[in-house]
Structures are given as C-alpha cells and as structure tokens.
Amino acid sequence: MPEYPVDESVDITDVVCPVTFVKAKVAMEELEEGQVISIRMNEGEPVQNVPRSIKDEGHQILKLIDNKDGTCSLIVRKGREDA
C-alpha cells in the first residue's frame, strides 16, 4: 500500500471501463478540495485511461505506485470544484 498521507481510498479493481473512472469520480466527489485519495486499480487499461480522465477533470496526479500484485495505486489531490 502507498506510503503517502491519504484522506480516503477507493478500490476500482472490481469494475471495468468506463465504470472504473466513474467509481473514482464518485469517490472524489466526497472529498474537499486539496484532500488526497488513493485509487487502487488493475494494471493495463485502467492505468492507461483513468489517470488521464482524472487529470482532465482538473485534479492533480501525485504518484502512481506499483503494488506488485497486478494492481497500482494512483495518488490524487482533488482540484478546484468545477475546474
């Protein structure tokens, strides 16, 4: 797991595209601006697409951590509302 101060975490390994991004987006909705979330996702397609979509929404990608179990954890800081 990420050695990073996170306020919230969400696991999107149980859903497939495009619900991966949707589930991450729904989880981020609960956060305040500036809070940090860890998003656990499967390697491959989610790692290709989810970070890009999250960036497009105006959030800040802090780090992508390889969990060495076929999953990665994306550490994101929530951006401005309606950014």
Added chain:
Amino acid sequence: MIFSNAQMERYSRHIILKEVGVKGQKRLMESRVLIVGAGGLGSPAALYLAAAGVGVIGIADADAVDLSNLQRQVLHGAADVGKPKVDSAREAMEAVNPDIKVNAHRIFVNANNVLDLIENYDFVIDGTDNFPAKFLINDACVLARKPFSHAGIIRFQGQLMTYVPGAGPCYRCVFETPPPPDAVPTCRQAGVIGAVAGVIGSLQAMEAVKYIVGIGQLLTGSLLTYDALAMEFRKLKLPRRDDCAVCGDSPSIVKPFDYEATVCEVSL
C-alpha cells in the same frame, strides 16, 4: 458511496460528462417531472427521463391504448390495446428503470385538478394534443410559477418552447387564444409521422434534463420549429408580452379555466 455499483454502471455515461457528473446525476435522481399525455410526445419523453433516472415521474392521461396509437406512441405495445395508457406507460418506464417511482394519474386534466396535479413536480412536460389543454397547462404553470415544456406536432412538423418563470414569454404571449375549433385540424384528422413525435418529445426530455441539471441554454424566449420534409429547424426569438393575459404586468387570468373542447379533440 453515493451510488451503488449498479447505479454507477447504469448512469456511467451521464457521470462521465463534466457538465453532469455526480452532482447532475444526483439532481436527476432527486427530481420530479410530470408528463401530461402518454401519447406521441409523452412516450419518448417518459422513456428517456425514466432511463435518465429522474426520481419521480408523474404521467397523466385518461385514455386507453388504441390500435391507432401504436404508430407513434412507443410507450405502448400491441398487447396493451384497451389498457389504460397510464398503466402501460408505468410498466414501460419501470421495465427500463426499476429504480424510479412512477405516479400514474388516470385523469383528464382540467381547471379543477390542474393546480393540485402540478404542485408536487419540479418540471412539467406538455405532451397533450389539443389547444384547450395546452392553454390550461400554460396558465396553470404560469400561475403556479412552474417551468414547463410546450410542444405540438402535426403532419411533418413540430414545435416546442420552454417556459421558466421570470425568463421569456409564456405560451399565451405567443398564441393569445386557441384558434377557433376546426380552424386547425387535430393530428387525428391531419395525420402525423410517428418519428416527428419522437424528435419533438425527445427534445422536451432534453429540456427537462438541462433544466434539472442546470446546464446549457433552454428554449426560453424562443420557439423551435421543425419541418421534417424540408429537414429544417428554425429558432424564432419571441419576447414576453407585458400585456399578456396571464404572465403580463396586470393579468386578467388569475386562476385556470377550461376552453370548450370539440368532441373530436376530447377523445384523441
């Protein structure tokens, strides 16, 4: 988590959109829309709003399904002929989305019941097929300060406009009074292409969605006309009239009233 995994999947195409997102979908799920008329216009509007997850959909119609309805009223199927339209409408909407609540109002909307009917809804869709009903819904919505979508279709043509209190004209600003009976044929007499109802009813659903989510430009202050044969949409700018009998500065209409409907119109 606000949504279940199934809801996230069902509404994923909404939530992905920046303009809708989680907040917009929540607004849709918390909204209440009334559709007056389970016919050609009401059918696509009802199906799309049900699919969109509008929390409560009211559908008002006193008629039963007739075989001649099926050419355009896609809420109803062959097995529904003879059944109250509101019942088959409810079944069709619940089949699309079991999460929503459907209120079936098996009534003819008139001056005595219209205010009570619209009171509990956030937005009204006028899917009726006759002028007395259209003026009645307009007057009631203006008096109750309720936003609504007007539409009408005939032959290969359709039109719609959106009324929001305080923004632009009402239907009566544009059309002061109903035309004399028989001056304009009903769609029973004149005919209509089913897909025209599909186009215009879908646009009404779109206006409702935009109003609820709070995005984009509504058809307030404009009448959109559609000519299917020429394949032309036109948007006519229309002002609010200060001397409008219902939404003007000193209105003479202070409560809803019924125009007399012709016998033919009533059973349409």
